[in-house]
Amino acid sequence: MDRQQLFEDVVSQLAIGVCIVDSGYNLVYWNNFFADRLQMPMADVEGKSLLELFPDQATFLKRKLQSVFVLKNASFSYWEQRPVVFQFKSSRPITGEECQMYQNVEIYPIFNTDNAVDRVCITVYDMTVTASYHQQLTRLTQQLEAEKQQQQVLINKLEEAHNQLLQSEKMAAIGQLAAGVAHEINNPVGFIFSNLQSLQDYLSRMLKYVDLLSKIVDKVPQPTLHQLKADYVQRNQLAMVLADCPDLLNESLDGAERVMAIVKSLKEFSHVDSKEWSAADITSGIESTLRVINNELKYKAEVVRHYAADLPALYCQPMQLNQVFMNLLVNAAQAMDSFGRIEIDVAFDEQKMVVKIRDSGKGIAPEHMKRIFEPFFTTKPVGQGTGLGLSLSYTIIRRHKGSINVESTPGVGTCFIIELPRRSELEVQQDEASLAAASQHGVL
Amino acid sequence: MNNHLLINELQRDALQEIMNISMGQAANALAQLINIRVILSIPKISMTTPDGLQSFYHAASPHHFARQSFLGDMHGEVISVISDEGCKELGEAMSYDQPMDANSVNELVLELTNILAGACLKGMVDQLGSRLHLAAPSLFEPEQQLHSSYNWHHALLLEILFALEHISFSSRVVICLDEASIAVLAGKLNEMLD
Ligand SMILES: Nc1ncnc2c1ncn2[C@@H]1O[C@H](COP(=O)(O)OP(=O)(O)OP(=O)(O)O)[C@@H](O)[C@H]1O
Numbered sequence: 001m002d003r004q005q006l007f008e009d010v011v012s013q014l015a016i017g018v019c020i021v022d023s024g025y026n027l028v029y030w031n032n033f034f035a036d037r038l039q040m041p042m043a044d045v046e047g048k049s050l051l052e053l054f055p056d057q058a059t060f061l062k063r064k065l066q067s068v069f070v071l072k073n074a075s076f077s078y079w080e081q082r083p084v085v086f087q088f089k090s091s092r093p094i095t096g097e098e099c100q101m102y103q104n105v106e107i108y109p110i111f112n113t114d115n116a117v118d119r120v121c122i123t124v125y126d127m128t129v130t131a132s133y134h135q136q137l138t139r140l141t142q143q144l145e146a147e148k149q150q151q152q153v154l155i156n157k158l159e160e161a162h163n164q165l166l167q168s169e170k171m172a173a174i175g176q177l178a179a180g181v182a183h184e185i186n187n188p189v190g191f192i193f194s195n196l197q198s199l200q201d202y203l204s205r206m207l208k209y210v211d212l213l214s215k216i217v218d219k220v221p222q223p224t225l226h227q228l229k230a231d232y233v234q235r236n237q238l239a240m241v242l243a244d245c246p247d248l249l250n251e252s253l254d255g256a257e258r259v260m261a262i263v264k265s266l267k268e269f270s271h272v273d274s275k276e277w278s279a280a281d282i283t284s285g286i287e288s289t290l291r292v293i294n295n296e297l298k299y300k301a302e303v304v305r306h307y308a309a310d311l312p313a314l315y316c317q318p319m320q321l322n323q324v325f326m327n328l329l330v331n332a333a334q335a336m337d338s339f340g341r342i343e344i345d346v347a348f349d350e351q352k353m354v355v356k357i358r359d360s361g362k363g364i365a366p367e368h369m370k371r372i373f374e375p376f377f378t379t380k381p382v383g384q385g386t387g388l389g390l391s392l393s394y395t396i397i398r399r400h401k402g403s404i405n406v407e408s409t410p411g412v413g414t415c416f417i418i419e420l421p422r423r424s425e426l427e428v429q430q431d432e433a434s435l436a437a438a439s440q441h442g443v444l
Numbered sequence: 445m446n447n448h449l450l451i452n453e454l455q456r457d458a459l460q461e462i463m464n465i466s467m468g469q470a471a472n473a474l475a476q477l478i479n480i481r482v483i484l485s486i487p488k489i490s491m492t493t494p495d496g497l498q499s500f501y502h503a504a505s506p507h508h509f510a511r512q513s514f515l516g517d518m519h520g521e522v523i524s525v526i527s528d529e530g531c532k533e534l535g536e537a538m539s540y541d542q543p544m545d546a547n548s549v550n551e552l553v554l555e556l557t558n559i560l561a562g563a564c565l566k567g568m569v570d571q572l573g574s575r576l577h578l579a580a581p582s583l584f585e586p587e588q589q590l591h592s593s594y595n596w597h598h599a600l601l602l603e604i605l606f607a608l609e610h611i612s613f614s615s616r617v618v619i620c621l622d623e624a625s626i627a628v629l630a631g632k633l634n635e636m637l638d
């Protein structure tokens with residue numbers, strides 16, 4: 001075998017694509033790599049225009065070939081920017097996900113004896129393995145990046161939960177302080193109030209007595225006595241004193257009553273953590289909650305109550321339900337763009353009690369409706385809302401085997417509807433017992 | 445900095461002359477390939493240190509960086525700094541598929557680097573009677589270069605600026621020769637001067 005034949009043989013079998021074109025871009029030669037993968041034997045394509053054989057890449061090939069002929073320097077193309085120049089089948093037709101071969105292409109000049117370039121050689125390297133490895137790596141990096149971001153979100157949530165905990169600890173401390181103060185004030189205010197009541201009684205009797213005496217004196221026909229009485233009354237301004245006394249006492253009683261009401265709310269509020277079950281009047285719970293958050297409500301909305309008459313007591317966790325009412329009422333107040341209206345309905349039938357809290361606030365966007373009960377879902381600015389209010393409320397209502405639902409029209413208002421089944425003490429005890437058993441067995 | 449550290453005044457003048465002539469040829473070749481009139485600066489010859497090279501990368505507006513090494517009796521690297529501005533228009537003129545995404549801009553930067561490097565080196569190499577082979581260009585990020593790890597102290601820089609008629613675009617190409625290659629170059633220049 002002569003040298004020429006030997007080289008031809010080697011080149012035809014090379015594991016890289018080799019293709020030679022002349023200055024008119026017509027095919028002079030291509031090796032088996034091209035012929036096999038394109039199913040176009042050398043004999044069929046010799047002399048044909050490369051640009052016509054690969055019309056999709058004609059502009060690209062022409063530009064590259066031209067630059068090689070003009071500059072007499074090699075030109076390159078990479079799989080990263082141009083994955084496929086020649087439509088070869090994937091080098092991994094069975095096991096690969098890629099359906100085409102990724103290629104690096106190098107085009108270089110072939111100098112003739114006059115040191116001119118009348119042909120160029122195109123070599124094609126199969127980069128499929130590298131490319132798919134590289135792509136896997138990129139995917140992995142992206143995945144890692146996404147996971148990292150998710151973790152960051154979680155960390156933020158944890159931080160918020162931590163803050164919320166701190167906040168509730170603070171509230172608990174304030175609650176205890178309030179309870180202590182309330183307890184101390186409760187007794188003295190109690191006897192001030194009952195003494196005032198007695199005084200009111202005694203005073204009205206004394207006033208009647210004074211009146212009687214005065215009438216008796218008037219009946220006695222002794223002008224000096226009359227004069228004496230008139231002078232005394234005049235000097236001591238007794239007319240005014242006698243008229244003022246009942247008013248003073250009434251005002252004092254009123255004040256003492258208000259102090260007692262505040263003390264009572266404070267005492268109730270300081271027990272918000274209490275999970276005790278008892279039969280309680282729902283409306284008095286709502287009222288004491290309203291007193292606690294009065295400051296937040298009074299500039300935001302007018303509160304209108306529709307309480308059904310003869311409401312029965314409900315066996316429940318009263319303090320926990322107060323927590324629910326508080327969350328809903330505060331949310332309602334926070335939804336007000338201008339001074340609005342909050343309506344509280346309490347009704348009942350044989351099976352259940354229904355509490356509705358309706359506001360004329362800005363409403364909830366439809367895309368948020370599904371999410372508002374999610375923990376940490378909030379549309380309020382950082383620092384203002386933790387997004388725990390409704391999720392906590394949901395948990396409490398579920399614990400009462402009840403349901404909490406929402407209807408809202410953006411721009412019109414929102415209505416939260418709570419339904420609580422009227423369970424007997426026995427039923428509640430059974431439900432609680434099975435709950436405890438389930439959580440011990442790790443079901444919950 | 446001493447410009448004449450490794451080549452003397454005479455050699456430097458000769459090199460400048462060679463570069464000026466090759467720029468004329470380069471402009472011709474580029475006009476054929478880019479379809480737009482290319483405006484070339486007079487090549488600036490200087491010596492640099494690793495620190496000096498680093499300052500070359502500072503650019504105010506977004507730029508692309510690519511490099512390409514060459515081998516032969518002299519070896520070194522060509523570094524190109526290409527403005528992002530104007531790339532799309534240039535791509536259109538060079539019949540790249542429109543619209544161009546980040547990938548095709550990268551392809552354009554690599555192709556431009558190859559063409560500019562080839563055009564600039566060709567004339568010089570022909571006149572010096574030597575042979576050079578350009579390896580494949582690649583993109584790089586200058587910030588990620590640790591220049592403290594360079595193992596050279598001085599390099600010869602041949603810097604050429606390119607602009608285009610009617611398109612706001614700029615690019616700089618530097619041909620960098622290391623110390624050993626500067627000696628070879630000096631020898632070749634001497635042969636020519638004799
Ligand atoms: N009455 C309402 N009107 C309009 N939007 C409401 C109302 N109630 C709840 N929302 C929406 O539901 C979200 C979640 O409420 P939730 O009470 O769980 O958290 P929050 O009020 O944002 O924060 P937190 O109660 O912990 O201070 C609110 O951010 C708000 O977007």
Ligand SMILES: [Mg+2]
Nearest residue numbers: 327331389390
């Ligand atoms: Mg809330």
